[in-house]
Amino acid sequence: MTDAITYELLHQDRRTGARRGVIHTPHGDIQTPVFMPVGTQAAVKAMRPEQVREMGAEIILSNTYHLYLRPGHELIREAGGLHRFMNWNRAILTDSGGFQVFSLGQLRKITEEGVRFQSHIDGSRHILTPEKAVEIQNALGSDIMMAFDECAPYPADREYIRDSMERTLRWLERCKAAHRNRERQSLFAIMQGGMYRDLRRECAERMVEMDFPGYAIGGLSVGEPKEQMLEILDDCVDYLPQDRPRYLMGVGTPDYLFEAVERGIDMCDCVEPTRIARHGLATTSRGRINIKNARFERDFSPLDPECDCYTCRNYSRAYIRHVFKAGEMMSAMLLSNHNLHFLINMMAGMRKAIEEDRFTEFKKEFYDKYYGTA
Ligand SMILES: CNc1nc2c(CCc3ccc(C(F)(F)F)cc3)c3[nH]c(N)nc(=O)c3cc2[nH]1
Numbered sequence: 001m002t003d004a005i006t007y008e009l010l011h012q013d014r015r016t017g018a019r020r021g022v023i024h025t026p027h028g029d030i031q032t033p034v035f036m037p038v039g040t041q042a043a044v045k046a047m048r049p050e051q052v053r054e055m056g057a058e059i060i061l062s063n064t065y066h067l068y069l070r071p072g073h074e075l076i077r078e079a080g081g082l083h084r085f086m087n088w089n090r091a092i093l094t095d096s097g098g099f100q101v102f103s104l105g106q107l108r109k110i111t112e113e114g115v116r117f118q119s120h121i122d123g124s125r126h127i128l129t130p131e132k133a134v135e136i137q138n139a140l141g142s143d144i145m146m147a148f149d150e151c152a153p154y155p156a157d158r159e160y161i162r163d164s165m166e167r168t169l170r171w172l173e174r175c176k177a178a179h180r181n182r183e184r185q186s187l188f189a190i191m192q193g194g195m196y197r198d199l200r201r202e203c204a205e206r207m208v209e210m211d212f213p214g215y216a217i218g219g220l221s222v223g224e225p226k227e228q229m230l231e232i233l234d235d236c237v238d239y240l241p242q243d244r245p246r247y248l249m250g251v252g253t254p255d256y257l258f259e260a261v262e263r264g265i266d267m268c269d270c271v272e273p274t275r276i277a278r279h280g281l282a283t284t285s286r287g288r289i290n291i292k293n294a295r296f297e298r299d300f301s302p303l304d305p306e307c308d309c310y311t312c313r314n315y316s317r318a319y320i321r322h323v324f325k326a327g328e329m330m331s332a333m334l335l336s337n338h339n340l341h342f343l344i345n346m347m348a349g350m351r352k353a354i355e356e357d358r359f360t361e362f363k364k365e366f367y368d369k370y371y372g373t374a
């Protein structure tokens with residue numbers, strides 16, 4: 001029986017680990033490497049689905065933890081699934097909730113069974129188990145479901161990491177056993193192992209042994225120094241099979257995206273573009289700008305002169321600064337639109353550069369402009 005998703009490798013950059021591929025899903029193809037906009041509560045903040053689609057997004061992320069607590073996965077099942085409910089007809093990947101329980105839930109307790117926690121919304125008590133996480137994602141109908149894992153905290157000693165990794169692997173067996181409709185929804189495994197190279201290798205080997213249609217690298221972007229993350233990443237990608245997509249979880253600022261793609265990562269996410277929009281921050285080809293800054297008061301040029309998005313074609317920095325200061329929702333709409341467009345555009349540039357075996361040059365050009373070393 002074929003899996004819901006399959007990966008096709010199109011081209012390997014001649015001088016780096018960067019690779020160009022396509023992920024075929026029941027809701028269309030995803031060109032990789034890809035940046036996935038975050039739609040935590042069944043909405044990409046301040047954006048309508050048509051806009052997200054129009055800028056070229058082919059997959060968005062959503063979340064088991066949030067949607068289970070509100071509005072409830074059974075309600076979404078009754079609505080015909082998450083695609084119907086949020087009017088998004090391309091691919092959806094849902095995280096399994098483990099990470100969010102730890103970053104959002106109060107009073108949580110890990111047991112062999114699963115994780116007990118109190119809702120950050122109303123304090124009600126719940127338990128999330130591997131079986132429950134699969135059931136919820138099945139109700140949501142996401143094309144890619146993530147296994148229920150523990151994203152170990154940073155720093156953590158080797159003893160803790162090994163025990164946590166072993167439990168995550170036992171939970172993975174339970175997720176696989178609970179997963180029925182492989183031809184409609186694919187289950188991705190998530191590699192843990194902290195910052196310990198040998199544990200990472202062992203975790204990867206045991207996950208690959210169980211065979212999944214895709215693999216995520218978890219337990220990173222949890223506060224570790226950048227060099228440490230890149231060191232771990234150097235090894236992790238090589239432990240994974242060539243013919244499956246690789247998803248690096250929680251990574252999404254431009255510099256990290258380049259480093260991840262250079263090492264052979266296919267999929268990335270991050271709440272950053274829409275989150276920073278709400279604080280008046282815009283990502284431009286010449287670095288980040290804070291629109292609140294007084295220097296933009298009479299600046300009638302676009303956010304980014306090199307950007308062709310709706311925001312940059314129609315509004316000035318002065319206007320966006322004004323609506324932001326005035327507390328108008330328009331500022332989140334215009335900044336989210338630009339920030340997402342910028343990252344999606346940047347990924348399109350990476351894909352083209354890989355096809356032409358000039359990823360290294362593309363990365364240098366980008367860095368020189370973005371960090372002003374030009
Ligand atoms: C920010 N750093 C980080 N984020 C991490 C995430 C969350 C990724 C995610 C997924 C969906 C959404 C949604 F809001 F769009 F829904 C938002 C974020 C992880 N998730 C799991 N399962 N294991 C990990 O080991 C892990 C490590 C992570 N490091």
Ligand SMILES: [Zn+2]
Pocket residue numbers: 303304307308309310311312313338341
């Ligand atoms: Zn723009």
